[in-house]
Amino acid sequence: MTIPVIVAQQAQSVILIYLDGGPSQTDTFDPKPEAGRDITGILKGFIQTDVKAITLGEKFPLLSKQADKFSLIRSMTHGVFAHETAHYSMISGDLSKGTVVYPSFGAVVAFKKKEKYQGILPPYISLVSANSRFNEGGFLGNEYKSFDTNGTPEKGVFEVDGIINSFVNEKAFAARLSLLQRFDSLNTSINDKNIQSNIQNMRLKVSEMIQGDIRKVFDPSTESNEMRQSYGMSRIGQSCLVARKLVEAGVPFITVRTTGWDTHKAHFPKMNTMLPELDQALAALLADLSVKGLLDKTIVLCGGEFGRTPRVQWEAPWNGGRAHFGSAFSYLVAGGGFKSSMVVGATDKTGENITERKVFPCDLIGSVYQLMGIDPNGTLPHPTEGNVPILPSLGKQGQSNGLLKELMLKP
Helix, strand or coil: CCCCCCCCCCCCEEEEEEECCCCCCCCCCCCCCCCCHHHHCCCCCEEECCCCCCEEECCCCCHHHHHHHEEEEEEECCCCCCHHHHHHHHHHCCCCCCCCCCCCHHHHHHHHCCCCCCCCCCCEEEECCCCCCCCCCHHHCHHHCCEECCCCCCCCCCCCCCCCCCCCCHHHHHHHHHHHHHHHHHCCCCCCHHHHHHHHHHHHHHHHHHHCHHHHHHCHHHCCHHHHHHHCCCHHHHHHHHHHHHHHCCCCEEEEEECCCCCCCCHHHHHHHHHHHHHHHHHHHHHHHHHCCCHHHEEEEEECCCEECCCCECCCCCCCECCEECCCEEEEEECCCECCCCEECEECCCCCCEEECCECHHHHHHHHHHHCCCCCCCEEEECCCEEEECCCCCCCCCCCCCCCHHHECCC
8 A cells, every 4th residue: 555645844854862761651641640550650640731632741841831842642553562673663664574674764864865965964863872772774784874972961071972082182183184184195096086086075074073163063062051951961951952953053863862761670760860851851952943943844753662561560570660562652743844732642541552543653754754855655775675665564554554644734
C-alpha cells in the first residue's frame, strides 16, 4: 500500500530529545491519576494544562505552560521489549525483520540534505553522544553517522571532540595550523589539481571550524546567564540550549541524548530528579524557539525507545521499579509543520493497552520526512541491493498505521 503524500510546510531542522532507556509514559505524557497506587506509584498527581486535551504528569509545571506549542502521541507502539531491537526499531522505523540493516533517520536526513546543506558543521550532530547499541549509519556508512560532541556542556568549557580543547590554547593551535599549511605548500608530489583543491578546502573548513566564530555555536557561555539558567544547568538543559544554537546555524538534525531512564530499580527517586530537569529544559527550548521565530521550521521530538510498565513492580528485587514496555508509550511532537494542542491516540484506564490510533515508528519518522521535504515513499541506495525503500515498514499491516495526517499542517 502506498501512503499518500501530504503537502505541508517544510521544516529545516529536527531536534530529537532522546530519553535513552525508556521513560515512563504514565509519569510523563499519559498520566493515569485515577488508576490507583499500583499504576501511579507515588507520582499520583497530574497537571491540567490550559489546553483541554492535554494533561501532564505532576513533575511538568513549566512544560504545562507551553502546551499550546506541542502535541502528544499517546499510542506509540512496536511491541519490542529489548533495548537493542527497540532502539533500532524506534530510530530507523524498520519493523520488517529483513536482512537489510537500516540507518537511523538522522543519518537519512543527513544523506538527503547533503546537496542542499552547505554548512561547515556536520549535518547530523549528537549532544553529547549518539546511540551506541547499533550502527546508526546502517548501509549508508559512517559518513552519515552523527558527529558526537562528547564533553560536558554544563561544566566549565564545553570541550567538543576535534573542535574545542581547553588544553591547547589558540596561539599554539594557530602555530600548528600555520606549520601544516606551509607543509602543504611545499608538497609538490600531488599533481591532481582537484585533489589539491579538496585538501585546501578541507584545511579551510578545519581552520574556520576550530578558529572561527563557528566554534561559538557549541559554547553555551556566549548566552546570557539568564538564558542559561532558564534551561537549567543540568546536562540536558545545556544540551538543549546548544541544540537551539545549532538550529540557528542551520544544522539539519540534532540529537540531545540523555541516559538513566532504564529505571528497573529506584524508579521514583530517580524521577524526582530527572523529570524536573527534563521539564525545565524542554519548556525553555520550546519557548526559546518560539520567541526567536524558529519553532515553525524546527521539529522537536521527545521520547525514548519504548515506555515502562504502567504497573509498578513493588516486589523484590525491584522494590518500586518499572520494567520495559513496548506495547504502548508516548512521544511529544512540536513545530516544523506539526499541529499543536492536540492528543493523538489513547490508552485504557491503566495505560496498558492502546484503545485509539496505533502509531508505529515508521509512521512518526515518515511524517518527519514529509515535513522535511523528503519523500517517505522514496528509496535509498544500498551498496549491494540497489535502491531499497526508505521506510520498509511504511504501509505494511502490523508495522504501520499511516502517516500522521491529523497532526500535519497544510499550507
